[in-house]
Amino acid sequence: MDRSNYFRQKLLLWHHSVNKRQLPWKGEKDVYRIWLSEIILQQTRAEQGWKYYERFVNQYPTVQKLAKAPLEEVYKLWEGLGYYNRCRNLHSTAQFIAFELKGKFPDTFETIIELKGVGPYTAAAIASFGFGLPHAVVDGNVFRVLSRFFGIDTPIDSTEGKKQFQQLANVCLDTSDPAAYNQAIMDFGATVCKPDLPDCRNCNLKTKCVAFEKGVVNELPFKEKKNKIRKRWFRFYIMELKGTFAVQKRTGKDVWGNLYEFPNEEYKTEKEWKLANTSSTETWFKSRKIKQSFTVLSTSKPIKQQLSHQLIYGNAVLVQIKGKQTILQDWEWKTATQLKQLPFPKLLNDFLNAGVLELFAARHTTVKQKT
């Protein structure tokens, strides 16, 4: 028997016999929800995406509801999930489908993949799960399962590798039920043929698994590029003026695009960052032509956040500004209540959750008591 036929049969047999993962989007027929779940799940573990999916479905039961929602509100719901451009594309595509296509979701692979935020994987997923079309998904699970079973060491992060695995996936695909097959291979990769400590002992495909035979299961899939991690150092100024706080929206293509942040200074070296003190704050205020007097209440201990491609250190300087409410820079001044409606990076939420706003509130109370 052809190896790919063997693979398909054994995989489907496993899928029928084993209790699969129970996930809220499984067996979903509403294409809107299928699309929504797939966008959420991009580079995101199913367990992590779960609660976000539930939130979105509850808040936006239809593509029209999502399309009509303010972008800011959608971002707040997405907060903490990461890769925030997905959120912008989600909203944009919802509007395209609701308003331009009058709510009718594209129903061919070629039209689906044209949607913003939809690439080869997501298009295949929507085409198969939503419309039963014969397109094989290739995600991290599929790269792993196929590379091991067929013993392929072509780098999966190369153009050639992507092409090769997509072709192989199409060969293996069960065209009589593409959705079930796609579901099966991803569940198999997530529960048996795992990245760490794969459960080869209980694998019913191991007798023809090339990597198992050769003892190279842990060497596959092969990647050629190594992840570089950039270190960055920030000093955030949490400034309070009569019960309002200065924030700004992050623009550009840097990390945390379209999220809010506190005005800040980024340092090029750890040394410069650590040397920053009250006089640095004064310099920073002067350079921004802030003429009002201020008091530095405290400087937080540094918080570290590890991202997949950056290691970010940040501390927060708590500043109380005196005098009249005037327009300062391009900052927006928000009350504590308004702040809670804005999407922030996790790093900044860590500051907020550490009781920063309460500290300002307590100080006001103290001042009033004295006067």
Next chain:
DNA sequence: AAGCCGGGGCA
């Protein structure tokens, strides 16, 4: 083709 985009879980 290469670089970049978050946050969480795991060994």
Next chain:
DNA sequence: TGCCCAGGCTT
């Protein structure tokens, strides 16, 4: 600490 996760976009 390094790698991975139901990837895709930009340059």
